[in-house]
Amino acid sequence: MVVPVKGTEKRMIRWITAVLWLCLSSLTWAVDLKALRSSVTQDSSRVVLELTGPAQLNYFNLDNPKRLVVDVSNLRHASVQSLSVLDDSRINRIRTSVRESGSRLVFDLSGDYRTNVFALAAEGAYPHRIVIDVVGYIAGEAAPIRAPETRPPEPLVQKRDIVVAIDPGHGGRDPGATGYGVVEKEIVLQISKRIARRFQNEAGYRAVLTREGDQFIKLTDRPKKAREAGADFFVSIHADSFPKNRSVRGFGVFALSLRGANSELSRWLQNTENADDLAGGVDLGNVDDATRQVLLNMSMESAIRISKQAGEGLLSDLSRVGRVHKKELGLANFVVLRSPDIPSLLIETGFISNRADAQRLANPKEQEKIAAAIVLGITRYFERNPPANTFVAWRKQNAGSRIVVEVKRGDSLSEIAARYGLSVKALRELNGLKSDVIRVGQKLEVPVAPR
Numbered sequence: 001m002v003v004p005v006k007g008t009e010k011r012m013i014r015w016i017t018a019v020l021w022l023c024l025s026s027l028t029w030a031v032d033l034k035a036l037r038s039s040v041t042q043d044s045s046r047v048v049l050e051l052t053g054p055a056q057l058n059y060f061n062l063d064n065p066k067r068l069v070v071d072v073s074n075l076r077h078a079s080v081q082s083l084s085v086l087d088d089s090r091i092n093r094i095r096t097s098v099r100e101s102g103s104r105l106v107f108d109l110s111g112d113y114r115t116n117v118f119a120l121a122a123e124g125a126y127p128h129r130i131v132i133d134v135v136g137y138i139a140g141e142a143a144p145i146r147a148p149e150t151r152p153p154e155p156l157v158q159k160r161d162i163v164v165a166i167d168p169g170h171g172g173r174d175p176g177a178t179g180y181g182v183v184e185k186e187i188v189l190q191i192s193k194r195i196a197r198r199f200q201n202e203a204g205y206r207a208v209l210t211r212e213g214d215q216f217i218k219l220t221d222r223p224k225k226a227r228e229a230g231a232d233f234f235v236s237i238h239a240d241s242f243p244k245n246r247s248v249r250g251f252g253v254f255a256l257s258l259r260g261a262n263s264e265l266s267r268w269l270q271n272t273e274n275a276d277d278l279a280g281g282v283d284l285g286n287v288d289d290a291t292r293q294v295l296l297n298m299s300m301e302s303a304i305r306i307s308k309q310a311g312e313g314l315l316s317d318l319s320r321v322g323r324v325h326k327k328e329l330g331l332a333n334f335v336v337l338r339s340p341d342i343p344s345l346l347i348e349t350g351f352i353s354n355r356a357d358a359q360r361l362a363n364p365k366e367q368e369k370i371a372a373a374i375v376l377g378i379t380r381y382f383e384r385n386p387p388a389n390t391f392v393a394w395r396k397q398n399a400g401s402r403i404v405v406e407v408k409r410g411d412s413l414s415e416i417a418a419r420y421g422l423s424v425k426a427l428r429e430l431n432g433l434k435s436d437v438i439r440v441g442q443k444l445e446v447p448v449a450p451r
């Protein structure tokens with residue numbers, strides 16, 4: 001029989017190829033673990049694996065129980081075999097196993113945390129690294145509110161505002177949808193300005209508009225403007241039209257779908273101008289192209305995750321002020337939502353093709369209600385997940401405590417009150433002031449109230 005011989009030969013060749021490939025790959029790529037560092041804060045846990053060379057990295061999350069799986073296809077298993085327990089309430093333990101190539105590290109998590117994994121190239125005294133961040137309050141423990149007597153509150157020094165970019169759809173030669181005497185570009189600008197005004201009155205937030213008048217702006221320029229303004233969030237305001245069925249009405253909220261996102265990301269990366277632009281927004285540091293791609297991918301995924309979380313909350317806030325057309329968050333591939341680094345939502349405030357909706361959208365009172373619901377949805381999201389170094393993060397951490405503020409030249413009572421999100425009256429009463437007059441060097445007690 002010839003066949004078995006042939007089969008054996010085939011197997012031999014396959015086997016030799018595999019061995020050769022393994023040898024070659026281990027010769028050129030294999031890396032070892034040099035050291036493991038870990039740190040824990042109230043908000044997150046970080047594990048840093050220091051390696052002898054650049055890592056080939058892939059990771060994903062699993063549920064029931066919550067796990068983070070990190071595959072490093074060129075990490076020699078012998079060097080990670082002894083990894084096991086960390087003194088960390090978020091990571092119960094690290095298990096390791098040999099993979100066909102490299103090693104698999106499984107982080108058993110104690111709860112539903114956000115995870116971030118990225119590789120960093122060697123730089124200065126630092127070797128090649130894999131950084132694993134596990135973010136979120138420790139399961140079973142309430143979000144921390146520091147008692148003033150246990151730890152002095154952290155003073156408010158240079159905490160930035162959260163920047164929300166508001167994008168009124170259409171404009172100029174593009175009127176958008178029209179019906180019943182209502183023009184989309186006009187009413188979305190009115191609603192957007194109301195949203196912006198509300199954000200201006202929120203301590204710790206700042207709003208920027210992509211257009212303030214009736215001008216035409218290219219779709220791709222809109223997220224660009226948001227990025228230039230350093231936006232933490234982008235929300236595009238529109239109204240729908242469906243003349244075929246004029247009974248269709250209500251709100252709709254859309255985030256970018258991951259499906260569109262992946263192709264969008266590769267298109268983005270092909271354009272170096274975009275990648276450089278984006279690098280400014282995400283702080284990629286000194287990384288090689290492969291790592292850059294991993295980081296950008298991660299930042300887009302996280303932007304989409306944030307968009308979805310915020311969008312779902314927003315939808316429920318909008319449902320309190322009017323009918324919702326689509327009960328679930330829509331996932332779509334709108335051009336304005338394709339920002340890999342900024343969480344973005346598109347809100348359809350109603351259907352201009354529906355008479356009741358058109359009237360509602362043109363009514364200043366109703367516009368104000370819509371604006372209030374949108375601001376509530378976005379601020380609610382950020383109060384739960386404030387970006388680092390923002391006033392909102394500071395306020396959340398120090399809520400319930402009192403701090404002492406020394407009056408500086410140029411300060412006014414109303415300005416100090418606004419800075420800390422208080423009313424002038426409350427600040428005056430607390431400090432026993434008879435008038436709004438304050439002097440330089442005077443010390444004022446200021447309570448840090450949650451929003």
Ligand SMILES: [Zn+2]
Pocket residue numbers: 169170176177184237238239240
């Ligand atoms: Zn529109």
